Amino acid sequence: MALRLRLALVVAALAATLVAGGSVAFAFSMSAGARATLQHSLERRARRVIEQLAGHLLPTVANAARPVASADQSTVQIVTPSHRLLYTTAAAGPVSLISLHLFARARRGQVWVQLRRPGWDNPHLVLAEPAGPVTSDVVVVGASLDQVVDITHQVDLVLELVGPAVVVASAGGAWLLAGSALRPVERLRAQVQQISAGNPRARLAPPGTGDELAALADTFNGLLDRLCGALDHQRQFVAAASHELRTPLAALEAELEMVGRGARGAVDPVEMTHRLTGRVAELVRLADGLLTLARADEGAGLVHVEPQPLEPLVAASLDGFRAVAERSRVTMVLDADPFVVAPVDATRFRQVVGNLVDNAIRYSPNGARVEIGLRRVGTAAVIDVRDHGPGLPAEFLPRAFERFSRADPARSRKEGGAGLGLAIVWTIVDAHGGTVTLSNTPDRGALARVSLPLDVGAPHADPHPSRR
Ligand SMILES: Nc1ncnc2c1ncn2[C@@H]1O[C@H](COP(=O)(O)OP(=O)(O)OP(=O)(O)O)[C@@H](O)[C@H]1O
Ligand SMILES: [Mg+2]
Structure with missing residues (x-):
């Protein structure tokens, strides 16, 4: 898979993870904040109800078969140990919001529950606590979790609409960025391709950016210089070796021609054989020397x-x-x-x-x-x-x-x-x-x-x- 595509996919995956994770974290902190605010207001309301109850300011009845009208439309109830209602608002309804089991727990201290009732659009957060030190009754106050639910819905919406857009935009951005970052690499690659044995003097044009690519081009040019140097060295060696071999070979050729003429009586065969042997020995010595140097160049165990x-x-x-x-x-x-x-x-x-x-x-x-x-x-x-x-x-x-x-x-x-x-x-x-x-x-x-x-x-x- 092309590097550019790989980068785009990785960035897309990262963006998706970040958007999802960020949204969840944001929703969590927002809803936690909203819930904390709601809890404070319920605690304040419960305290007010307890004070009103102590001051006989609440229109309590022994049996709240009919709900007592409340001006603030809040959800408030006062429940007796026999699970009857001393007081309830219209929003709270005529039936106790808490079970006997919850009532027993609320007698000992604050109890928080989340309740659903028919007719409520969203669940309610409900606080039940003792109605005072001298009574066994329990105050129940509640409020809708509308705000918390709204926040969750909004975050869901953001995730559904903005999430894909962010992912696509970041993948596209990564694709474009990778393209522009890789363009000089591609240029260098094309230049390297053009450098062949035919034009070993060609060099890469450094991008002049002073970055890693410029350093790579410099390193590559240095490598080419060294290779060229080694190539030159080998060429010179071969040229010089051929030149040196030519001279004794030419002399040998000339002397062999003389042997041919000597066959007709001009050259002393013993002297000529001696000279020819000398020439051949010289050639062997030269060849040995060249071989020694060539083996040393190869790095072979000399x-x-x-x-x-x-x-x-x-x-x-x-x-x-x-x-x-x-x-x-x-x-x-x-x-x-x-x-x-x-x-x-x-x-x-x-x-x-x-x-x-x-x-x-x-x-x-x-x-x-x-x-x-x-x-x-x-x-x-x-x-x-x-x-x-x-x-x-x-x-x-x-x-x-x-x-x-x-x-x-x-x-x-x-x-x-x-x-x-x-x-x-x-x-x-x-x-x-x-x-x-x-x-x-x-x-x-x-x-x-x-x-x-x-x-x-x-x-x-x-x-x-x-x-x-
Ligand atoms: N003892 C010496 N006195 C004077 N000149 C010397 C001496 N040794 C070497 N040289 C000089 O150094 C050169 C290189 O010596 P080198 O031994 O490498 O080559 P060569 O003797 O010419 O040939 P080859 O040894 O390959 O047969 C010689 O050509 C010579 O000019
Ligand atoms: Mg010598």
Whole structure:
């Protein structure tokens, strides 16, 4: 059922309940007031009759077979213990208004009853009480409840005529109000419908009312901004990844063409196979790196940590670079504390050390040293990779961990770097709850420092690693 209709029905039901309840309460208080006034006047009248009786001012008779005429047309009787009438008015009639049982009760004090008699249009309120301290007679006074009945009738009339009108008017009002309140919602809904993947830059026009709807539009626009940002990020990532894949693929294609020509005797097959294997290894490394970052973006469990000594892992990482280091005539020096144990994902940890050592060797001059340190500092395991190369340009340092960022794209590209190594390091270290920094050392060269928590339950530095 539409919200608007639901609101109108609820308001109609509320209005009906309020009108009925209000009318009943009003009728009750009005009739209670009228009845109280009537009671007071009956009490006053009874007192007057008792005074008149005591002063022998009433024309009493022993047997009121014929009613005694009364000027005020009121209902008054004086009844004896033998249930005869000493006095009665024309309105009260020739028969005692009260029964013997009521008479007995009235002898002891005030008795109020509501009576109906043939010839009376409405019931009467009747008061019976002792006629005086020295007599056993009872004074009976009564008056019609016309006013109380009239009030009840009037309220009934209001209920019948005004009630439905009020209910219909309030339901109509609610319908109109809900319509105007929901109109901006409908406008927003139509705008949201128009925002599609084709025009993701479109935004909702805030109603400018400063109310909850304006806040909803702002929140929705914020959500769209974040989604667009994520979409842009993914697009850039895919574009950059394709670009990076193209270069080694083009080189591979060119070299394969050379193999074709070499078949006619121009290229040494061993050397060519070696070069092709290198190209394919580069592609595999690139694909691995992209996969690592994509998995981290997905929020999929990138690391599965297990407490273990770090020294063997660092040593194993260095072993993988012995040949490269030798070729570049770089000496790797490891200074490791063998007792440092930390919860790490062994494969990912080796990837971190490998990427940093790869950079250090790649950017080191021939004959230089690359120093790798592992030690415990407070509650962290600290891994340092220091080289004596040119270091990083100061303006590049803040961007060094961004994906596909290279200080000197042309030069690094030639040297085979895609600009992903440090981004991968950052992502893996972050997934371990650690931190990584890169700086230039005072004596020329770069220092990469990784700091990993020693406790399994150490709090994660940033629960939502920003995408680099
Ligand atoms: N030790 C270093 N000395 C000098 N410059 C460095 C060093 N480490 C990194 N850089 C600079 O930072 C850039 C980013 O490094 P990163 O490891 O992310 O990418 P890469 O080494 O170029 O390529 P990849 O690691 O993906 O093969 C490098 O291109 C280089 O310009
Ligand atoms: Mg690198």
